Amino acid sequence: MSSTTIDTVLAEAADGSPRVYIQDGFLWNQQDAYLFDIDGTLLRSRDRIHYESFFESVRTVMGRELVLDGVILSGNTDPGILYDAFRLAELDPEHWQPMLEDVLAHMRATVAAQREQMNLVKMPGVDEILDYLHGKGAALGIGTGNLESIGWLKLEVLGVRHWFTFGGFADSFPARADMIADAAVQARNLAGASATVCVVGDTPFDIAAAKANGLPTIAVATGHFSFDDLMEHKPEVCVSTLTALLAQVANA
Numbered sequence: 190m191s192s193t194t195i196d197t198v199l200a201e202a203a204d205g206s207p208r209v210y211i212q213d214g215f216l217w218n219q220q221d222a223y224l225f226d227i228d229g230t231l232l233r234s235r236d237r238i239h240y241e242s243f244f245e246s247v248r249t250v251m252g253r254e255l256v257l258d259g260v261i262l263s264g265n266t267d268p269g270i271l272y273d274a275f276r277l278a279e280l281d282p283e284h285w286q287p288m289l290e291d292v293l294a295h296m297r298a299t300v301a302a303q304r305e306q307m308n309l310v311k312m313p314g315v316d317e318i319l320d321y322l323h324g325k326g327a328a329l330g331i332g333t334g335n336l337e338s339i340g341w342l343k344l345e346v347l348g349v350r351h352w353f354t355f356g357g358f359a360d361s362f363p364a365r366a367d368m369i370a371d372a373a374v375q376a377r378n379l380a381g382a383s384a385t386v387c388v389v390g391d392t393p394f395d396i397a398a399a400k401a402n403g404l405p406t407i408a409v410a411t412g413h414f415s416f417d418d419l420m421e422h423k424p425e426v427c428v429s430t431l432t433a434l435l436a437q438v439a440n441a
Contacts, residue, residue: 207433208416215425217407218438221384222376223322224332224357224369224404227340229263229391229412231315232347235308238300239339243270246295251288263413264394266334266359266368268293293360297338307346312411314431319352321435328380331356332372332388332395334365355379365394366401373402387425396422407434 211217225231234240247255260273271292275285323329329352333340337358344350357372359365369388376386388399391412396419399406408424409431410416419427428434 207436208410208427208429209433209437210420210427211437212425215405217387217405217426217434218322218325219385220327220387220405221380222328222330222373222386223407224330224372224376224386224388225353226388226390226392226395227331227333227335227343229312230389230395230409231312231349232343233310233312233411234343235310236303236306238303238307239335239343242296242299243267243274245299246292247271250291250295251285264334264365264390264392266363266365267296267336267339268359268363269334269365272363293336297336300339301342304342304346307343309343309347311347311349312409312431314433314435315349318431318435319349321438323352328355328376328384329353330372330376331358332369332390332398333357334359334368336360365398369398369404370402373404391419393419393422396424399424409434 228234244255247253255274256278257274259277260270262270265273271289319329331340331353335343335358337356337360340356340358341350344353355375357368357375359368362368362371373386377384387405387407388395389407389409391409392414396406396408405425407426407428408419410419410429416427416429426434
């Protein structure tokens with residue numbers, strides 16, 4: 190991506206209109222499979238149920254207070270958040286590794302018990318782009334740092350679970366790149382060994398995990414990172430919203 194291309198993209202959006210960058214030659218809407226991140230990409234939570242489950246579960250299972258100061262949350266995985274918190278607290282692995290699965294199990298149960306209190310907001314263009322890509326015959330999957338039961342629960346509450354036939358989750362993959370690798374294998378099992386797979390996410394960590402697996406990324410600035418932040422990591426596509434991306438089809 191040349192600096193001229195970036196400057197052109199930024200200049201065109203100076204009036205506050207939706208921002209879209211598509212790498213020359215990349216056919217974003219002709220991939221065989223797509224791996225969608227959840228938080229910040231498909232939805233935002235107005236409740237703190239998932240977030241508070243970290244604290245409550247560590248307190249209940251381990252008898253200690255969890256501190257997340259200094260821990261990167263956006264773009265991390267659920268186990269990765271705990272790993273990072275324990276490392277920053279200089280907690281010896283022998284004091285937490287034997288209890289980690291119990292902590293994660295308690296998180297799953299805690300979130301599930303509060304299903305009715307979830308307050309989730311769907312990001313712009315989600316229904317439309319899922320319908321569009323499904324109509325083109327693409328395999329639609331999830332690639333998220335959420336634990337599996339929590340991720341599917343959010344999508345059920347949001348009303349979009351039916352679009353997705355498979356998913357990569359963080360239960361067995363604290364490293365996001367490993368989770369994406371697993372999801373890509375699932376995608377190719379469904380769409381064919383040579384299927385093209387594209388990651389859709391809202392953080393630089395989604396882009397990095399995709400690149401680590403040789404996959405392209407559609408970066409969406411609906412989370413905690415701006416369009417400019419995401420462009421610095423050179424995704425194949427960068428958009429202010431999924432609605433703005435889909436508008437490219439209508440304008441083509």
